Amino acid sequence: MKVAVIGGGIMGSGIAQLAAMAGHAVAIRDVGEAELGRARDAIESSLAKLCEKDRLSEAEADAARESLTFTTALDEAVGAADVVVEAVPELLEVKHQVLAEVVAAAPAGALLGTNTSQLSITSIGAALGDDASRLVGMHFFNPPVLMRLCELVRGLATADDALERAREFATGLGKTVVVCQKDSPGFITSRAYAILRLECLRMLEEGVATAEDIDTAMKLGFNFPMGPLELGDFNGLDTYLHAIESLERAHGDRFRPTVGLRNMVAAGHLGRKTGRGFYDYSEG
Numbered sequence: 001m002k003v004a005v006i007g008g009g010i011m012g013s014g015i016a017q018l019a020a021m022a023g024h025a026v027a028i029r030d031v032g033e034a035e036l037g038r039a040r041d042a043i044e045s046s047l048a049k050l051c052e053k054d055r056l057s058e059a060e061a062d063a064a065r066e067s068l069t070f071t072t073a074l075d076e077a078v079g080a081a082d083v084v085v086e087a088v089p090e091l092l093e094v095k096h097q098v099l100a101e102v103v104a105a106a107p108a109g110a111l112l113g114t115n116t117s118q119l120s121i122t123s124i125g126a127a128l129g130d131d132a133s134r135l136v137g138m139h140f141f142n143p144p145v146l147m148r149l150c151e152l153v154r155g156l157a158t159a160d161d162a163l164e165r166a167r168e169f170a171t172g173l174g175k176t177v178v179v180c181q182k183d184s185p186g187f188i189t190s191r192a193y194a195i196l197r198l199e200c201l202r203m204l205e206e207g208v209a210t211a212e213d214i215d216t217a218m219k220l221g222f223n224f225p226m227g228p229l230e231l232g233d234f235n236g237l238d239t240y241l242h243a244i245e246s247l248e249r250a251h252g253d254r255f256r257p258t259v260g261l262r263n264m265v266a267a268g269h270l271g272r273k274t275g276r277g278f279y280d281y282s283e284g
């Protein structure tokens, strides 16, 4: 199949690599050569690591490299695509604009996937008219090459046939698929995990335990690879606050951010990127 990935950032580069490793011809489209260079470097580094760990042979890595093209030209990327996956920033206006351009340039039968983490598929599709029937939420996880889940989300206008094509595509990439049948912000995963993380935050603020002990309890007690607080620091507490606020708007008070989280963001304690969050990174 011919696959186009729009946006070659953290997720787009990983999804493109995954599709290339599954034998598809993949075009990545981003806005500039610098962005495409970063996508190429990320894929190269991931392929090299997979080879080092014997999870991929050199021949398979070469085949994946040969299946990938990098372009700033949207027509070139999507002109003959069977599947287009959008992985541009989590902003509704940007997704509207990008998908409208994709619909104008891609074949009329192309499947449209959006890798949004929590935006409503129905509102993303609202800009597409009848073509919203081809739009499916395809929520891959970071890093897409390693994480086993793809959460599919049905928008109000999503056709059954599109959902089945998305299921086939994601399964062919080696993912286990779950389907969020109702378009509900946060879907299954982000909604459930947000509550867990909020409860960890409340325990920290109530002095029930230290950040280290809360994270250790979650890691060793539930086999999470990272504790919820350290993951918050890793992704950025401003991003976390923004995500929680949007779930609060959708689902009400049980997602209300804590005062402590708001204060940390107001003070610029955003996690690793500012050197301080739940943990102190000033020593590197």
Ligand SMILES: NC(=O)c1ccc[n+]([C@@H]2O[C@H](COP(=O)([O-])OP(=O)(O)OC[C@H]3O[C@@H](n4cnc5c(N)ncnc54)[C@H](O)[C@@H]3O)[C@@H](O)[C@H]2O)c1
Pocket: 006, 007, 008, 009, 010, 011, 012, 029, 030, 031, 035, 087, 088, 089, 090, 091, 094, 098, 115, 116, 117, 118, 139, 140, 141, 142
């Ligand atoms: N990072 C994660 O852990 C994660 C996990 C699951 C889902 N997501 C979702 O995936 C999407 C992408 O997130 P990300 O973390 O990869 O973001 P990112 O910022 O790393 O990448 C976004 C890329 O899109 C490019 N872009 C912007 N406008 C574009 C356009 N008009 N055409 C083509 N490219 C364009 C940017 O240059 C950038 O390279 C978001 O919707 C996000 O919510 C992220």
